Amino acid sequence: MVASTPETAAARRIELRQVDKFALRRTELAAAALATLSEFGYARTSLREIAQKSGFSHGVFHYYFRDKVDLITYCVREYKAACVAHYDEIASNATSAEQVRSSFAEALASSARDDTPMHRLWYDLRNQSLFDTDFQADVAEVDDSLERMIWRIVTAYAAFAGAEVVLTRSAVYAVFDGLFQQALLGIHAGNDAAVDSLREGVRQVLPRLLQNVGRESTD
Amino acid sequence: MVASTPETAAARRIELRQVDKFALRRTELAAAALATLSEFGYARTSLREIAQKSGFSHGVFHYYFRDKVDLITYCVREYKAACVAHYDEIASNATSAEQVRSSFAEALASSARDDTPMHRLWYDLRNQSLFDTDFQADVAEVDDSLERMIWRIVTAYAAFAGAEVVLTRSAVYAVFDGLFQQALLGIHAGNDAAVDSLREGVRQVLPRLLQNVGRESTD
DNA sequence: ACCGCCTCTGGTCAGCTGTCCAGACTTCTC
DNA sequence: GAGAAGTCTGGACAGCTGACCAGAGGCGGT
Numbered sequence: 001m002v003a004s005t006p007e008t009a010a011a012r013r014i015e016l017r018q019v020d021k022f023a024l025r026r027t028e029l030a031a032a033a034l035a036t037l038s039e040f041g042y043a044r045t046s047l048r049e050i051a052q053k054s055g056f057s058h059g060v061f062h063y064y065f066r067d068k069v070d071l072i073t074y075c076v077r078e079y080k081a082a083c084v085a086h087y088d089e090i091a092s093n094a095t096s097a098e099q100v101r102s103s104f105a106e107a108l109a110s111s112a113r114d115d116t117p118m119h120r121l122w123y124d125l126r127n128q129s130l131f132d133t134d135f136q137a138d139v140a141e142v143d144d145s146l147e148r149m150i151w152r153i154v155t156a157y158a159a160f161a162g163a164e165v166v167l168t169r170s171a172v173y174a175v176f177d178g179l180f181q182q183a184l185l186g187i188h189a190g191n192d193a194a195v196d197s198l199r200e201g202v203r204q205v206l207p208r209l210l211q212n213v214g215r216e217s218t219d
Numbered sequence: 220m221v222a223s224t225p226e227t228a229a230a231r232r233i234e235l236r237q238v239d240k241f242a243l244r245r246t247e248l249a250a251a252a253l254a255t256l257s258e259f260g261y262a263r264t265s266l267r268e269i270a271q272k273s274g275f276s277h278g279v280f281h282y283y284f285r286d287k288v289d290l291i292t293y294c295v296r297e298y299k300a301a302c303v304a305h306y307d308e309i310a311s312n313a314t315s316a317e318q319v320r321s322s323f324a325e326a327l328a329s330s331a332r333d334d335t336p337m338h339r340l341w342y343d344l345r346n347q348s349l350f351d352t353d354f355q356a357d358v359a360e361v362d363d364s365l366e367r368m369i370w371r372i373v374t375a376y377a378a379f380a381g382a383e384v385v386l387t388r389s390a391v392y393a394v395f396d397g398l399f400q401q402a403l404l405g406i407h408a409g410n411d412a413a414v415d416s417l418r419e420g421v422r423q424v425l426p427r428l429l430q431n432v433g434r435e436s437t438d
Numbered sequence: 439a440c441c442g443c444c445t446c447t448g449g450t451c452a453g454c455t456g457t458c459c460a461g462a463c464t465t466c467t468c
Numbered sequence: 469g470a471g472a473a474g475t476c477t478g479g480a481c482a483g484c485t486g487a488c489c490a491g492a493g494g495c496g497g498t
């Protein structure tokens with residue numbers, strides 16, 4: 001780094017403060033956008049609707065975001081940060097396999113119950129990435145970090161159980177993601193047992209992804 | 220039914236013929252709509268785009284379908300018919316557990332490979348049902364019939380293996396659906412191994428959903 | 439040959455969407 | 469407090485969307 005003259009140092013300080021305020025506002029607007037997006041879904045959410053629900057004018061969104069894609073991309077990243085942080089303590093705080101299993105099942109179940117709109121938005125946006133290349137990179141990155149998160153939990157569980165995980169990281173994620181998504185559909189359809197089914201499904205599946213060390217599976 | 224006079228019989232015959240032609244045209248238009256929908260996704264497909272790609276005028280779609288929802292609902296039903304019929308022979312033609320396992324894994328893998336656009340549309344529309352009640356009933360019906368289809372295959376597998384399925388019907392479907400969807404994301408991201416991973420994932424998961432009759436699982 | 443119904447066309451309309459922008463307002467610096 | 473930079477507003481615009489409709493064309497029945 002080059003040593004700064006007083007002027008450039010002051011300018012940088014100002015600039016940083018402005019950048020912080022700018023970033024803060026972006027986050028605030030993105031949070032408002034997330035709220036509306038999770039309510040109506042990608043296809044039915046316009047910038048004007050977001051603005052109206054957030055109390056801002058629709059113009060301000062174009063001041064802080066290049067375009068709609070830029071805004072939603074930022075929202076996806078925000079989602080990831082909130083989501084991964086929430087689960088990461090499961091693996092680190094546990095002291096036994098059974099505790100990991102219970103915590104994991106409960107965490108998925110309560111998240112599906114409490115954050116239903118946000119999760120359905122995630123699946124919506126992930127699907128959009130199958131059609132629109134704009135979101136593809138960011139969605140893939142979030143999906144990957146979710147996959148790693150699940151993998152951390154499952155390998156922690158396997159370590160406590162003294163066993164090995166038989167599936168690939170990707171397949172393990174896919175299995176729990178499928179259970180989660182089905183629970184979301186169930187919740188939305190008014191099936192009161194959906195959350196309990198998810199918890200029970202996770203509890204039942206988790207041990208079956210392991211095999212004792214040194215034994216070969218039938219293949 | 221009331222006995223028909225000659226006139227009403229003729230009228231009915233005509234009417235039936237017209238109904239057939241009408242239904243035929245509906246199916247034809249729905250097929251064209253499916254093609255465009257699977258290319259662009261729900262959010263980015265307009266009736267005019269569908270019409271242009273199909274060679275019809277945009278007006279004709281309003282003649283055969285009440286509105287856009289009516290059209291897409293019909294498309295969903297068409298999808299189901301095509302999809303379920305394709306898989307149903309797996310369970311009925313098999314003679315051993317291993318054969319069911321191989322056929323099932325191969326069927327999922329090749330379907331993901333060959334019908335990628337149609338499947339991503341299905342997931343798109345299923346997600347729309349989480350936001351828009353218009354599709355909810357029909358989507359739920361298709362999802363249920365897919366669930367039953369998977370269940371038939373898995374129970375057939377269990378029967379050949381002389382074992383029981385430990386998960387609920389819904390959880391079994393969720394697991395394979397998750398694997399399938401992850402493969403779709405992989406394919407779209409250009410991951411060449413995605414199809415093979417799906418096949419291998421299905422092969423590995425399937426036996427682990429069973430337990431020997433008479434033995435209790437750890438719970 | 440004529441008539442009535444079915445089919446289909448393409449124009450029109452109101453409403454919404456993303457984007458841009460001129461200008462008002464606020465905040466900060468000197 | 470003057471000026472500049474940053475922030476925000478709301479109107480304007482072009483393009484698109486779903487829906488509607490008047491009328492042309494075709495087909496079958498008599």
